[in-house]
Each structure stands twice: as C-alpha cells, then as structure tokens.
Amino acid sequence: MAIEVSIGKRLFLMNDRMIEPVARRFRALSEPQRLRILQVLESGSKTVSEVVEAIGISQPTISRHLQALFDAGLVSRRRSGTSTVYFISDPLVFRLCDLVCRSVAAQARAELREMAST
Numbered sequence: 001m002a003i004e005v006s007i008g009k010r011l012f013l014m015n016d017r018m019i020e021p022v023a024r025r026f027r028a029l030s031e032p033q034r035l036r037i038l039q040v041l042e043s044g045s046k047t048v049s050e051v052v053e054a055i056g057i058s059q060p061t062i063s064r065h066l067q068a069l070f071d072a073g074l075v076s077r078r079r080s081g082t083s084t085v086y087f088i089s090d091p092l093v094f095r096l097c098d099l100v101c102r103s104v105a106a107q108a109r110a111e112l113r114e115m116a117s118t
Contacts, residue, residue, distance in 0.1 A: 048086070
C-alpha cells in the first residue's frame with residue numbers, strides 16, 4: 001500500500017517500507033534535548049564530552065540521546081583515539097526544523113493578532 005504525500009508543489013510516495021523509518025526519524029526529533037544536540041552538532045563534529053559541556057546534562061543522558069539520533073540515521077559517529085566523535089549525517093534535518101520553526105512562528109503571530117483584535 002502506498003500513500004501520496006503532497007508537500008508544497010512536490011508529491012512524494014510513501015509506501016509501507018518507508019513509513020517506519022520516517023516515523024523513527026520523527027520520534028527521534030520529538031525529544032527537546034535531541035533538538036539541542038542537533039543544534040550543537042550543526043557547527044561541526046563534536047565528541048560526547050563536548051556535547052555534554054555545551055548542553056549541560058549528564059554524559060549517560062547525552063549518550064542515550066546520541067544513540068537514538070544515530071539509530072534514526074540523523075547522526076553518524078567515528079572513533080578518534082579514545083573518543084567517539086558525532087556529526088550530522090543528514091543535513092536535511094535542518095531544513096525540516098526550519099520549516100517547523102517557521103510554521104510555529106507563523107501560528108504564534110496569528111494567535112497574537114487574534115488576541116490583539118479581541
């Protein structure tokens with residue numbers, strides 16, 4: 001079974017084999033700490049310790065979130081000596097985040113206009 005998904009002027013065909021990987025990515029993005037991690041990695045590769053320092057939460061929590069992002073295919077990793085270095089493997093994630101941010105901002109502006117007119 002295939003589902004047609006229209007985004008703007010583009011039409012995408014999402015079949016049964018694609019639904020789970022797409023859902024996995026959206027689940028990975030549903031956690032605010034993971035979005036913060038992606039923001040940190042947007043500027044370039046970072047070790048786990050660098051991500052911990054930038055975000056200020058515990059190393060085990062950062063490692064768990066990095067694993068979820070890795071499992072979703074959003075980040076990759078490589079060994080560098082005794083450290084593991086993480087980096088963005090799918091930069092399109094930032095376009096998706098930008099689209100969602102613009103939508104949230106537009107909705108907030110509309111709500112403010114509505115409140116101001118009542």
